[in-house]
Amino acid sequence: xxxxxxxxxxxxxxxxxxxxxxxxxxxxxxxxxxxxxxxxxxxxxxxxxxxxxxxxxxxxxxxxxxxxxxxxxxxxxxxxxxxxxxxxxxxxxxxxxxxxxxxxxxxxxxxxxxxxxxxxxxxxxxxxxxxxxxxxxxxxxxxxxxxxxxxxxxxxxxxxxxxxxxxxxxxxxxxxxxxxxxxxxxxxxxxxxxxxxxxxxxxxxxxxxxxxxxxxxxxxxxxxxxxxxxxxxxxxxxxxxxxxxxxxxxxxxxxxxxxxxxxxxxxxxxxxxxxxxxxxxxxxxxxxxxxxxxxxxxxxxxxxxxxxxxxxxxxxxxxxxxxxxxxxxxx
Numbered sequence: 001x002x003x004x005x006x007x008x009x010x011x012x013x014x015x016x017x018x019x020x021x022x023x024x025x026x027x028x029x030x031x032x033x034x035x036x037x038x039x040x041x042x043x044x045x046x047x048x049x050x051x052x053x054x055x056x057x058x059x060x061x062x063x064x065x066x067x068x069x070x071x072x073x074x075x076x077x078x079x080x081x082x083x084x085x086x087x088x089x090x091x092x093x094x095x096x097x098x099x100x101x102x103x104x105x106x107x108x109x110x111x112x113x114x115x116x117x118x119x120x121x122x123x124x125x126x127x128x129x130x131x132x133x134x135x136x137x138x139x140x141x142x143x144x145x146x147x148x149x150x151x152x153x154x155x156x157x158x159x160x161x162x163x164x165x166x167x168x169x170x171x172x173x174x175x176x177x178x179x180x181x182x183x184x185x186x187x188x189x190x191x192x193x194x195x196x197x198x199x200x201x202x203x204x205x206x207x208x209x210x211x212x213x214x215x216x217x218x219x220x221x222x223x224x225x226x227x228x229x230x231x232x233x234x235x236x237x238x239x240x241x242x243x244x245x246x247x248x249x250x251x252x253x254x255x256x257x258x259x260x261x262x263x264x265x266x267x268x269x270x271x272x273x274x275x276x277x278x279x280x281x282x283x284x285x286x287x288x289x290x291x292x293x294x295x296x297x298x299x300x301x302x303x304x305x306x307x308x309x310x311x312x313x314x315x316x317x318x319x320x321x322x323x324x325x326x327x328x329x330x331x
Contacts, residue, residue, distance in 0.1 A: 014232045014282050021226045022280035025051070028076050028217045035072045035212045036065055037203070038196035044278070045187055045292055046073060046161075051274035053227050054184025054267065055140045055160040057125075057299065062165060064189040068212075070121040070161045075214040077223055079118030080155065086128035092135035096145045110147065115139050118155055118220055122162035126172040133179055136160065140182045157223050177258070177302060184267050185292060186299035226277075233273040234283040238328035242286060243268045249321045250297060255307040256317060260300040267296045286327045294318050 029043045036043060046069065049056045058066045067083065074081030084095055097113035114120065115136075125133065139145050143158045162183070164175070180186075192200065204210075218226075243265050251259030268289055275288035298314035 017229045017232060018277050018282045019280055021051070021229050021277045024218055024222070024226065025278045028073075031076045031215055031217050032069075032072050035214065036069055037199050038192050039065075039069075039189060042069070042187060042189060045185060045295055047278060048271050048274040048292055049184050050077070050157070050159055050223065051227055051230060051277065052184060052267070052270040053157060053159065054270065055162070055182060057180075057183040057186040058161065058163045058189065059166050059186060060163070060188040060190070064191065066161075066163045066189060067121060067123065069189070070119060072212065072214055074119040076217045077119070078216040078219040079157070079223065080220075081119050081121070082114035082117040083121040083123060084114050085123050086125050086132070088127060088129060090128045090132050092132050093147075095132065096135055096139075096147055099148055110152070112152075115145055116152075116154060118157055118159070118223075120158070120160045122160060124164060124172075125162040126164040126175055128173065130173055130176070133173065133175065137179060137182060140179075155220070157220060157227065180299055181261055181263055183299065184271070185295040187295050230270070230273040230277055232282060233276050235269065235273065236284070236328075236330050238330060239272065239284050239286065239289065240269075242325065242328050243272070243289060245325050246289070246293060246318075246321055247297065249325065250301055250317060253317055253321075255304055255312055257302045257304055259302075260297045264297050264300050268293060271296055283330075285330055290322060293322055 025047050029040070029047055032043055033040065046056065050073070058069075060066060071081055071083075084090075093113070095113045095115050097111050097116065099108040100111045101107075102109045120139075122136070125136075135145075139154060139158070140160050143156070144151055144153050146152075164172075207213075246268070247260045247262075247265045249259075250256065250264075253259065271292045272284045272288040275291050276282070276284045279288075294315055298318045301314035301317050303312060303314065303317075
């Protein structure tokens with residue numbers, strides 16, 4: 001086979017691979033949309049986050065289906081799901097696990113904690129003390145935990161979806177910048193409008209029960225394969241320059257103490273590839289970056305006190321940057 005034919009064959013395989021990722025992703029979002037009504041943008045963002053193998057933070061008021069969102073995605077993905085209610089007395093061993101003595105075997109055996117799952121929901125994560133929050137850092141970043149000096153790999157895929165209440169802050173421990181930076185995206189669900197809330201009630205009446213029936217669309221093994229398939233998505237040098245410019249400008253704004261980190265650049269790179277794959281493309285366009293840039297970068301921007309007093313947020317900073325940075329033209 002000539003070099004040209006080999007290249008053409010490789011391109012064909014890549015397109016087939018990305019087409020499969022796109023098809024499964026849309027089927028997945030369609031299945032979840034049967035349960036989560038009127039939140040198509042968030043379903044897309046969560047799908048992007050899962051394909052990017054990243055962690056997500058949901059900051060919103062109680063009762064807005066944050067837990068239901070995570071549980072429904074886990075069922076549709078065919079993944080193991082664990083939920084941890086974070087409380088002030090929660091210890092690191094409560095989530096990581098610990099070694100217990102087995103009298104029959106006369107040895108210590110690991111009793112895995114809820115971290116040993118595919119999709120972990122950390123409910124009200126800011127209610128746990130810093131020591132327990134820190135125990136999540138290794139799991140979120142390295143996909144592993146160290147218990148009594150022994151390192152254990154977590155099941156693949158491993159994705160953390162954490163929630164926190166933006167209003168009720170009494171008795172909470174705000175997440176440190178190091179942990180905030182480990183969340184690929186931060187998003188909110190928002191209240192449903194009148195039509196959506198009526199549809200929620202209508203579907204509940206039709207089901208005749210509180211629970212939801214969710215069809216399994218894929219499996220953990222296929223999810224990992226889809227994550228690896230993103231490596232075949234082409235990213236033009238002009239797109240790389242665009243990502244860098246957006247992130248660099250967040251550090252140069254006079255209203256911020258610290259801007260988005262290099263981890264934000266890598267996150268935009270990964271989410272851009274995931275966005276392109278969901279659309280069935282094996283190449284990234286600027287709209288793929290802009291689609292989730294606010295959710296990827298805004299929570300990483302630390303504002304000066306005077307800016308906070310004026311009501312400025314990371315969202316304001318990033319919206320301004322995205323409106324000002326020239327969009328590259330991809331040939």
